[in-house]
Amino acid sequence: MPKTTKTLDLAVIRFAGDSGDGMQLTGGRFTDTAAVVGNDISTLPDYPAEIRAPAGSLAGVSAFQIQFSSKEIHTPGDTPGVLVAMNPAALKVHLPELIRGGTIIVNADAFSKKNLTFAGFETNPLEDGSLDDEYIVYSVEMNKMVTHACKGMDLPAKIVLRTRNLFALGILYWMYDRPLEPTENWLETKFAKKPEIAEANKRALNAGYNYGNTAEIFTTRYKIEKATLPSGTYRNINGNYATALGVLAAAEKANLKVFYGGYPITPASDILHAMSSWKQFGVKTFQAEDEIAGIASTIGAAFAGNFAVTATSGPGVALKSEALGLAIITELPLLIINVQRGGPSTGLPTKTEQSDLLQAMYGRNGEAPMPIIAAATPGDCFFAAYEAARVALKYMTPVFLLTDGYLANGSEPWKIPSLDKLPDIETNLIDALPDGEESFLSYQRDAETFGRPWAIPSVAGLEHRIGGLEKKDGSGNVCYEPDNHHQMTVIRQEKVNKVVQEIAPTRIIGETSGDLLILSWGGASGTARSATEQLQEEGFAVSHVNLRWINPLPSDLKDILKQFKKVLIPEINNGQLIKIIRAEYLIDAVGYNVVRGKPLRASLLIEKAKEWLG
Amino acid sequence: MTEKIEFAPLTKKDFVSDQAVRWCPGCGDYAILAQTQKNMPTFGRKKEDFVFVSGIGCSSRFPYYMNTYGFHSIHGRALPIASGVKLANPDLSVWVVTGDGDALSIGGNHFLHTLRRNMDLNILLFNNRIYGLTKGQYSPTSEVGKITKASPFGSLDYPLNPPAVALGSQATFVARTIDRWQSHLASMMERAYHHSGGSFIEVYQNCLIFNDNAFESYTGADKLENVIELKHGEPMVFAKGTKGIKLDGFTPKVVSMDEFSLDDLLVHDETNLDLANIISNWTSHPILPEPIGVIYAINKPTYNEQVDKQIETTIDNIGPGDLEKLLNSGDTWVVE
Numbered sequence: 001m002p003k004t005t006k007t008l009d010l011a012v013i014r015f016a017g018d019s020g021d022g023m024q025l026t027g028g029r030f031t032d033t034a035a036v037v038g039n040d041i042s043t044l045p046d047y048p049a050e051i052r053a054p055a056g057s058l059a060g061v062s063a064f065q066i067q068f069s070s071k072e073i074h075t076p077g078d079t080p081g082v083l084v085a086m087n088p089a090a091l092k093v094h095l096p097e098l099i100r101g102g103t104i105i106v107n108a109d110a111f112s113k114k115n116l117t118f119a120g121f122e123t124n125p126l127e128d129g130s131l132d133d134e135y136i137v138y139s140v141e142m143n144k145m146v147t148h149a150c151k152g153m154d155l156p157a158k159i160v161l162r163t164r165n166l167f168a169l170g171i172l173y174w175m176y177d178r179p180l181e182p183t184e185n186w187l188e189t190k191f192a193k194k195p196e197i198a199e200a201n202k203r204a205l206n207a208g209y210n211y212g213n214t215a216e217i218f219t220t221r222y223k224i225e226k227a228t229l230p231s232g233t234y235r236n237i238n239g240n241y242a243t244a245l246g247v248l249a250a251a252e253k254a255n256l257k258v259f260y261g262g263y264p265i266t267p268a269s270d271i272l273h274a275m276s277s278w279k280q281f282g283v284k285t286f287q288a289e290d291e292i293a294g295i296a297s298t299i300g301a302a303f304a305g306n307f308a309v310t311a312t313s314g315p316g317v318a319l320k321s322e323a324l325g326l327a328i329i330t331e332l333p334l335l336i337i338n339v340q341r342g343g344p345s346t347g348l349p350t351k352t353e354q355s356d357l358l359q360a361m362y363g364r365n366g367e368a369p370m371p372i373i374a375a376a377t378p379g380d381c382f383f384a385a386y387e388a389a390r391v392a393l394k395y396m397t398p399v400f401l402l403t404d405g406y407l408a409n410g411s412e413p414w415k416i417p418s419l420d421k422l423p424d425i426e427t428n429l430i431d432a433l434p435d436g437e438e439s440f441l442s443y444q445r446d447a448e449t450f451g452r453p454w455a456i457p458s459v460a461g462l463e464h465r466i467g468g469l470e471k472k473d474g475s476g477n478v479c480y481e482p483d484n485h486h487q488m489t490v491i492r493q494e495k496v497n498k499v500v501q502e503i504a505p506t507r508i509i510g511e512t513s514g515d516l517l518i519l520s521w522g523g524a525s526g527t528a529r530s531a532t533e534q535l536q537e538e539g540f541a542v543s544h545v546n547l548r549w550i551n552p553l554p555s556d557l558k559d560i561l562k563q564f565k566k567v568l569i570p571e572i573n574n575g576q577l578i579k580i581i582r583a584e585y586l587i588d589a590v591g592y593n594v595v596r597g598k599p600l601r602a603s604l605l606i607e608k609a610k611e612w613l614g
Numbered sequence: 615m616t617e618k619i620e621f622a623p624l625t626k627k628d629f630v631s632d633q634a635v636r637w638c639p640g641c642g643d644y645a646i647l648a649q650t651q652k653n654m655p656t657f658g659r660k661k662e663d664f665v666f667v668s669g670i671g672c673s674s675r676f677p678y679y680m681n682t683y684g685f686h687s688i689h690g691r692a693l694p695i696a697s698g699v700k701l702a703n704p705d706l707s708v709w710v711v712t713g714d715g716d717a718l719s720i721g722g723n724h725f726l727h728t729l730r731r732n733m734d735l736n737i738l739l740f741n742n743r744i745y746g747l748t749k750g751q752y753s754p755t756s757e758v759g760k761i762t763k764a765s766p767f768g769s770l771d772y773p774l775n776p777p778a779v780a781l782g783s784q785a786t787f788v789a790r791t792i793d794r795w796q797s798h799l800a801s802m803m804e805r806a807y808h809h810s811g812g813s814f815i816e817v818y819q820n821c822l823i824f825n826d827n828a829f830e831s832y833t834g835a836d837k838l839e840n841v842i843e844l845k846h847g848e849p850m851v852f853a854k855g856t857k858g859i860k861l862d863g864f865t866p867k868v869v870s871m872d873e874f875s876l877d878d879l880l881v882h883d884e885t886n887l888d889l890a891n892i893i894s895n896w897t898s899h900p901i902l903p904e905p906i907g908v909i910y911a912i913n914k915p916t917y918n919e920q921v922d923k924q925i926e927t928t929i930d931n932i933g934p935g936d937l938e939k940l941l942n943s944g945d946t947w948v949v950e
Binding site: 032035036038182229230231232233234235236245248249252257259261278279280281282284286288289290292293294296297298299300301302303304305306308322323325326330415416417419439456457458459460461462463464465466467468469477478 | 685701921
């Protein structure tokens with residue numbers, strides 16, 4: 001039977017299987033290959049909080065979605081067109097999101113009576129015809145295939161069966177005309193010490209590819225050309241790694257050593273892992289006994305002259321709140337990263353959410369303002385971390401960087417920045433008594449930034465004491481005077497306000513005026529951008545602005561908002577930025593709020609936008 | 615980290631800050647402060663290399679009165695803050711001043727973990743067995759039945775035994791002293807200073823206002839009857855040589871020196887953990903004298919040394935980090 005090839009602009013595929021089926025690995029390989037092929041990509045790993053829920057259970061299903069395209073894309077896609085389901089539970093969980101007419105590739109060998117019952121199927125959907133009308137189903141006996149492929153290798157059956165994810169990957173590589181070499185090379189490196197495992201996986205991969213090529217059932221393959229991206233050297237990067245690299249780059253640029261104090265928490269732990277692997281850069285990591293000790297140690301390290309960083313997620317921020325107040329009143333440079341996840345309480349540890357914005361704004365006792373910056377894409381986490389560090393060191397203040405579970409684990413092609421093009425980083429370090437001072441004034445401020453001098457222990461003549469009690473402006477001595485407290489309260493707010501001078505002019509996607517402005521922040525940026533582009537194509541007067549700094553807000557935002565009849569704010573929360581925007585600008589903005597632990601869907605945001613576009 | 619550097623010798627005055635001391639008149643803290651300011655110059659180290667870190671409580675005001683670098687932080691968190699200071703700059707001599715509430719109640723978790731890591735900090739725990747700054751509630755070291763505003767019918771909590779907790783946390787230096795035993799206090803601070811690793815000193819400190827005379831039997835006229843000064847390698851005698859301590863199996867007994875000779879007595883060995891565990895349980899004992907001195911001291915690599923060593927070893931093995939190279943690692947591709 002002849003095979004035809006169709007060219008597409010983009011595709012969205014989802015791999016789903018048991019936690020032990022290696023779906024994150026499979027998705028990761030597909031992503032790296034798509035990146036190397038030159039597609040624009042955006043990924044969404046979606047895994048359970050349980051490490052290994054019972055095999056075959058609905059709770060144990062782990063998935064990985066990728067959108068890849070020959071055009072610029074901003075999201076991992078709303079709904080997949082192809083679903084790889086390695087067992088009945090994976091099919092059950094993910095079928096509802098597959099588009100009508102989509103393709104399903106299943107491992108038929110996993111559809112045993114036991115697994116079907118466990119997944120809640122009364123009859124086998126591969127046999128009862130329930131899928132046939134709406135989907136194209138490829139039922140492949142993957143266990144049998146890999147067993148055949150690894151024949152003569154003298155490996156235990158259990159090991160051989162573990163390669164079936166590579167078999168599925170091979171089919172997808174055939175379907176989308178992808179090279180096998182990057183994955184084969186990766187397998188060889190990964191299993192350098194176990195060449196027989198590398199070999200088995202390579203055989204499974206090739207068997208899958210060849211199966212696609214020869215099996216009569218597959219008739220069409222798809223071609224997705226290279227995307228036109230700005231010139232440069234690229235790599236694929238996820239948000240947590242980009243964040244960690246941004247921290248390291250900032251420290252190098254500021255000529256400081258990184259101190260990272262933290263406590264393991266999903267989905268922020270990968271930042272700790274990256275940091276602790278960088279001993280050759282002199283990075284000191286301290287896995288503390290709890291979240292409070294994590295931030296307390298960074299405050300101590302900041303006092304002693306390191307670039308101090310901590311990363312956590314919402315529950316950890318709650319525990320660190322009192323110490324953040326201490327960092328604010330002692331005016332020490334500190335970077336605190338919140339990789340937001342579903343809440344409240346333990347909530348949804350492995351899912352994404354944007355519900356900690358107001359916690360970052362107001363979640364401390366007293367008047368305790370902090371600058372807040374939010375990353376927009378996985379690769380942007382690098383630049384947002386760098387920018388947050390730059391402001392922290394220049395203004396002598398803790399800075400909040402908000403990312404989220406989707407940005408942290410999602411990935412995209414990233415144009416590797418050149419270090420000498422990154423902005424310089426100033427610090428307030430001093431090594432002698434400033435001219436004209438007889439005794440050291442630890443709270444004597446810089447007029448432009450309100451930053452105070454950073455005099456670190458071991459510098460002679462600048463011995464001073466800081467702490468959590470109110471300070472006398474100038475001397476930094478403990479001071480209970482009412483007027484001084486008022487003045488210091490104003491100064492601490494004014495210092496945050498001054499950060500506005502660091503904010504670049506706001507970038508508007510689309511016209512500078514119109515019927516609707518979609519105003520986003522953080523991880524919702526991609527969805528907002530996609531929705532805006534589609535609405536614009538349909539002829540609507542819609543523009544998009546993504547906010548990078550939320551505290552302070554950019555100085556030009558007020559005028560921008562005025563140029564639109566309506567402002568729509570999509571957020572994965574009950575409406576947090578909208579409260580700030582309404583309070584700040586007294587405008588009747590409307591929200592689009594869906595809190596499912598997943599990125600917002602562009603198609604639904606478009607529907608919402610159309611309600612206001614008439 | 616105790617190598618001597620040539621510079622003009624310092625005096626007590628150099629360590630006195632310009633801030634008015636605000637403890638209650640007669641507070642035991644005055645004696646500890648004076649002794650610290652007097653002691654620091656004798657270590658032969660530059661003033662700018664000392665850092666005093668504290669949490670919250672009466673004792674935690676201490677850093678304001680020392681003319682060194684200082685950090686008066688938040689309740690219970692002095693130890694992790696001091697850990698950060700020490701890790702960032704291991705050449706500093708970092709001192710933590712804390713109290714029974716600060717270190718053992720709200721900061722209890724940090725106390726365990728800082729000691730188990732053997733972080734090279736000098737920890738002075740002023741134990742007055744009461745909450746002073748909040749005006750007199752019972753503390754985690756208060757005796758059972760304590761009548762306070764928060765326990766008008768008597769407190770129900772059994773107290774913690776700080777040296778026993780420290781030993782249980784794998785501390786490498788555990789000592790006890792008393793605010794009014796000035797020269798003893800000075801010698802304990804000196805030992806702590808020279809100890810490489812986490813040094814824990816419990817200082818019995820009198821709170822004149824809310825718990826006066828809590829340690830009267832160890833500081834009053836018959837103090838020598840009630841206190842035993844531990845000395846490494848020496849038999850355990852007290853009460854001016856009239857009484858001694860002898861082990862009966864695992865059980866220590868007070869014996870009269872009229873009936874026994876020095877050779878019969880238990881000999882203190884500060885490197886013996888089993889012995890240290892036994893001694894730590896003499897705290898507030900109905901029969902045995904209160905032990906003061908170095909209960910336990912051993913050498914073990916410190917956390918901060920090892921952090922630096924891992925960095926050095928890595929750089930030796932793979933060379934210093936190259937950020938440009940790191941950014942460009944993994945699968946990369948060029949878009950023309």
